[in-house]
Amino acid sequence: MDAIEIIDLIDQSYEQEAEQKARQYIGASAIGNECDAAIAFNLRGFPNVAPDPQLKRIFGMGHVIEDMVVADLKRVPGLEIQEVDPNTGKQWTYQASGGHVSCHTDGMAIWQGETLILEIKSMNDASFNKFKNKGMQRSHPHYFFQVQMYMGMSGVRRTLFIAYNKNRSVYHAEIxxxxxxxxxxMRYRIKRILRGEGKRIARDRSDWRCKGCFKRDVCWGKVQPEVRCSSCTYAVADERGGWYCTVHEKAATETCNAYEPFQPGDRDD
Structure with missing residues (x-):
C-alpha cells in the first residue's frame, strides 16, 4: 500500500456512508436560494445529489469551527451564549405552517440585557474580506435572508453575525x-411555494446556477423521487400540517393512481 492509496481509501469510506435523509420543510438555510424550485423540492423531501468526500469534510470542519467559535465567545465577560433552548434542552427551533416552515439557529447571545440571535459562519479569505468591506447584506445576501427568517419567526429583532476566517484565524462581526x-x-414567497407554485430559475440544466444545486437531478428528471403524497404534483402543503390532495379534495393520506411526481413550473421569459 502506498500513501496515495490511503487517501483513496479515505474518500471511499465517505462514499460508502449511508446518505442522510433529505429534509422535508422550508428551512432558513435554503430561503436565500434564488430558485423557487429548489426550495419546493426541499419542502417536499426530494432526494439530494450526494456530496462528494471533499464537500463532506468541508461541512464537518464547519461544525468543528462553530464549536470553537462558541468556546471563544464564552470567554467574553458579560456575554452569555445559549447553544440550546433551556426549555427543551435542544437546538433553538421555530416553526410555522404546521411544521412545513422550520428554522434552527446556532444559539442565542445575551449581551447587556438584550437577547440576540447568534449566527456563526466560517469563510475563506476572499469571502471574509468581502464581508468585512461590504457588510453582510451586500456580500452574502443568502445569509442576510437566512437571519431575517430567524428573526421573523422568533420575534428576536437583532442578530449577532460572526464570521471566522479559515485562512488567517481572525474574526469579524456585525449586528x-x-x-x-x-x-x-419572504413570507409571500413561502406561501407561494407552499401552494405548489414554485418555478425554476433556469431554462435548462446547463445553467451555472444548477450545477451546484443539490436538487438538480430531481429537477431535471435524472432521478425520480420516492412515491408519496408530498412528492405528488397534486398535493399542496396544508397550513395546519400534512398535505392536501387537490384531486380528492381531502387530506392526503396515501398515494393513489392519480399520482404524478411534482415538477416546478418553467421560468417566465
Missing amino acids: VEFDDFEWSA
Missing part, C-alpha cells in the same frame, strides 16, 4: 437588524 419589508416579501 444585523430585522427588516420587516424583507420578511414580508
Whole structure:
C-alpha cells in the first residue's frame, strides 16, 4: 500500500456512508436560494445529489469551527451564549405552517440585557474580506435572508453575525437588524411555494446556477423521487400540517393512481 492509496481509501469510506435523509420543510438555510424550485423540492423531501468526500469534510470542519467559535465567545465577560433552548434542552427551533416552515439557529447571545440571535459562519479569505468591506447584506445576501427568517419567526429583532476566517484565524462581526419589508416579501414567497407554485430559475440544466444545486437531478428528471403524497404534483402543503390532495379534495393520506411526481413550473421569459 502506498500513501496515495490511503487517501483513496479515505474518500471511499465517505462514499460508502449511508446518505442522510433529505429534509422535508422550508428551512432558513435554503430561503436565500434564488430558485423557487429548489426550495419546493426541499419542502417536499426530494432526494439530494450526494456530496462528494471533499464537500463532506468541508461541512464537518464547519461544525468543528462553530464549536470553537462558541468556546471563544464564552470567554467574553458579560456575554452569555445559549447553544440550546433551556426549555427543551435542544437546538433553538421555530416553526410555522404546521411544521412545513422550520428554522434552527446556532444559539442565542445575551449581551447587556438584550437577547440576540447568534449566527456563526466560517469563510475563506476572499469571502471574509468581502464581508468585512461590504457588510453582510451586500456580500452574502443568502445569509442576510437566512437571519431575517430567524428573526421573523422568533420575534428576536437583532442578530449577532460572526464570521471566522479559515485562512488567517481572525474574526469579524456585525449586528444585523430585522427588516420587516424583507420578511414580508419572504413570507409571500413561502406561501407561494407552499401552494405548489414554485418555478425554476433556469431554462435548462446547463445553467451555472444548477450545477451546484443539490436538487438538480430531481429537477431535471435524472432521478425520480420516492412515491408519496408530498412528492405528488397534486398535493399542496396544508397550513395546519400534512398535505392536501387537490384531486380528492381531502387530506392526503396515501398515494393513489392519480399520482404524478411534482415538477416546478418553467421560468417566465
